[in-house]
Amino acid sequence: MNQSTEAPTPRVSRLRPDTLAASVAVLLVANLVQRSVGFGRGVLFCRWLSPNELGTWDMAYSFLLLAAPVVVLGLPGCFGRYLERFRQRGQLRTFLRRASIWTASLTVAAVALLVVAAPQFSDLIFGQPDRPTMVLILAASLASVIFHHFLESLFAALRKFTIVSTMHFFQSMAFAALSLCLLWWWQFSAESVVVGYGGACLISAVGTLVWKGRALAEEVVPDEGIAHREFWPPLVRFAVWVWIANLLIHLFAVVDRYMLVHWSGLENVEALALVGQYHASRIVPLLFLSVADLLASVVMPYLSHDWETGARQRVSDRLNLILKFASLVMFAGGVVVLCVSPLLFRIAFAGRYDEGLAVMPWPMTYCVWYGLLLVAQNYLWCVERAKLATVPLVAGLAANIAINVALIPTWGLLGAVVSTTVATGLALAILYAINRRAGMQIQQGLVWLSLAPVAMCGGAWCGAAVLVVLAAILPFSKTLITPQEREVIAEFGRAFLARLAAYRAPRVEQAEAGHAI
Numbered sequence: 402m403n404q405s406t407e408a409p410t411p412r413v414s415r416l417r418p419d420t421l422a423a424s425v426a427v428l429l430v431a432n433l434v435q436r437s438v439g440f441g442r443g444v445l446f447c448r449w450l451s452p453n454e455l456g457t458w459d460m461a462y463s464f465l466l467l468a469a470p471v472v473v474l475g476l477p478g479c480f481g482r483y484l485e486r487f488r489q490r491g492q493l494r495t496f497l498r499r500a501s502i503w504t505a506s507l508t509v510a511a512v513a514l515l516v517v518a519a520p521q522f523s524d525l526i527f528g529q530p531d532r533p534t535m536v537l538i539l540a541a542s543l544a545s546v547i548f549h550h551f552l553e554s555l556f557a558a559l560r561k562f563t564i565v566s567t568m569h570f571f572q573s574m575a576f577a578a579l580s581l582c583l584l585w586w587w588q589f590s591a592e593s594v595v596v597g598y599g600g601a602c603l604i605s606a607v608g609t610l611v612w613k614g615r616a617l618a619e620e621v622v623p624d625e626g627i628a629h630r631e632f633w634p635p636l637v638r639f640a641v642w643v644w645i646a647n648l649l650i651h652l653f654a655v656v657d658r659y660m661l662v663h664w665s666g667l668e669n670v671e672a673l674a675l676v677g678q679y680h681a682s683r684i685v686p687l688l689f690l691s692v693a694d695l696l697a698s699v700v701m702p703y704l705s706h707d708w709e710t711g712a713r714q715r716v717s718d719r720l721n722l723i724l725k726f727a728s729l730v731m732f733a734g735g736v737v738v739l740c741v742s743p744l745l746f747r748i749a750f751a752g753r754y755d756e757g758l759a760v761m762p763w764p765m766t767y768c769v770w771y772g773l774l775l776v777a778q779n780y781l782w783c784v785e786r787a788k789l790a791t792v793p794l795v796a797g798l799a800a801n802i803a804i805n806v807a808l809i810p811t812w813g814l815l816g817a818v819v820s821t822t823v824a825t826g827l828a829l830a831i832l833y834a835i836n837r838r839a840g841m842q843i844q845q846g847l848v849w850l851s852l853a854p855v856a857m858c859g860g861a862w863c864g865a866a867v868l869v870v871l872a873a874i875l876p877f878s879k880t881l882i883t884p885q886e887r888e889v890i891a892e893f894g895r896a897f898l899a900r901l902a903a904y905r906a907p908r909v910e911q912a913e914a915g916h917a918i
Contacts, residue, residue, distance in 0.1 A: 439573060442581070443684040445581060447684070450584075451677070452674035455677035456673035456677035456679075457535070457677075458594045460659075461591060465542060465546050466654075466655075468511070469543065469550055471647065471651075473504050474507065475640040475641065475644030475647060476640050477500070477551050480554040484496060493622075494623060495627055504551055508547050512541075515536055516537060516540055520536075527662070527669070528673070542596070542599025546602050548602065548606045549603070553565055571605045576597055576601035580593060646790065650794060657820060658676050661814065667813075675756070675814045678760075678814060681750055681758075683764045690771055693771075696723070700720075700723055701782065704719060704720065704783050708784075716780070717840070717842045720779065721843075721846075721886075723776060727776055728847075732850075732853050732864070736864040760814055760815055760818045762857045762858050763822045764821075766854050767818075767825040771828075771829075774793065780841045781836065786839055793829070796828060801820050801824035804820035829851065833848075850881060
């Protein structure tokens with residue numbers, strides 16, 4: 402009997418990784434659409450909600466962002482580092498099963514704790530123990546947020562950024578649709594927004610499973626497993642640092658608002674109203690921060706490639722130029738926003754957030770600095786000194802708390818924004834110092850351009866004056882922009898124009914052919 406000698410056809414994965422170019426393009430387009438929708442949604446929240454209810458939503462959202470990674474002890478944050486290792490070893494099924502059980506168990510425990518201790522959490526989050534219903538809504542929303550983050554981390558680790566971007570896109574659209582519909586037809590309260598946010602996360606996660614669940618199931622084939630003593634130690638060690646970093650990042654982001662609620666000495670309604678004013682002042686600055694976060698994720702592969710190929714000095718040079726460019730662009734954009742913000746607050750926000758308008762220069766400044774911090778951290782990732790990245794956050798958090806203790810009781814909202822601005826500037830300075838000790842060259846021009854955004858604290862005209870001075874001296878200064886950087890910029894410009902000409906040439910030829918006919 403003849404036996405076939407043909408090799409079996411290899412299984413083709415339906416979850417093949419996206420290319421870097423496709424990932425970047427999808428992330429940029431999705432981010433642009435999401436931020437536009439998010440801005441419109443934020444404007445309507447400010448128009449339809451009272452400052453007190455807007456502050457309540459801000460506190461609820463801050464709690465969800467803080468609790469989601471903390472509850473699961475940073476485990477989904479390990480996916481990007483360890484999923485591929487177990488996948489290559491044929492142990493992906495074991496990895497996902499144990500990770501899912503771990504995440505689900507901790508989520509159930511956290512939801513149960515919120516339900517049992519609802520009055521206590523109400524007092525902690527909102528400064529009043531009489532909102533247990535809101536805590537119950539938060540508990541349900543927290544489960545949805547963790548579910549969504551789990552799938553997001555999973556598909557990101559599989560390098561399927563088209564799926565991740567699609568999840569973000571539909572979550573953003575569903576959040577806008579659900580929350581605005583609930584506000585209009587149910588009640589103008591923070592509860593409507595929280596239900597909309599939790600529901601949007603659930604819809605996005607379930608929809609993703611329906612869409613890609615079968616392909617994921619095909620990827621997760623049965624395996625022989627791995628002993629727990631070999632499985633957990635590396636994950637736990639890595640997860641601890643992910644957990645600490647997430648905790649510090651989110652505490653740094655929310656501590657000023659929690660101190661407004663618990664340390665200002667105001668009545669609860671007044672304190673939450675101040676948080677609502679603060680929320681309105683940060684709507685546009687946070688858009689700048691989100692773009693910086695995207696920039697940090699986009700440039701990291703290029704810096705890593707240079708590092709791995711031995712071009713260590715190029716990493717330093719590139720990062721200096723990127724940080725200078727980011728600071729200058731965000732500073733210029735921030736000045737423009739401050740100039741038009743009175744019109745924005747009077748028309749879009751219906752003139753209800755004048756206190757937020759008054760302090761807006763400070764959030765604009767610290768969002769620019771925090772964006773620079775996110776980009777500058779890439780150097781520590783390249784040199785594999787991730788632990789050092791927690792030092793600026795610890796120092797900034799400690800400074801933020803200390804200054805808030807002194808300023809909030811007397812200055813109120815202004816004290817909170819001044820404290821966060823000073824703490825963020827301190828964290829950025831410490832990170833620059835750590836990067837320098839780790840081998841990065843911190844150019845004098847980078848220091849000056851990083852300091853420039855502080856001019857916005859003096860208001861739109863002060864920021865505009867400094868921006869004009871920078872624009873006047875930038876073309877001639879060899880300190881702000883080095884000759885080597887000018888050559889890099891010129892080369893980039895020539896390459897861009899050449900590509901644009903190559904793109905336009907076929908269209909011109911077609912047009913000429915059409916006229917000839």
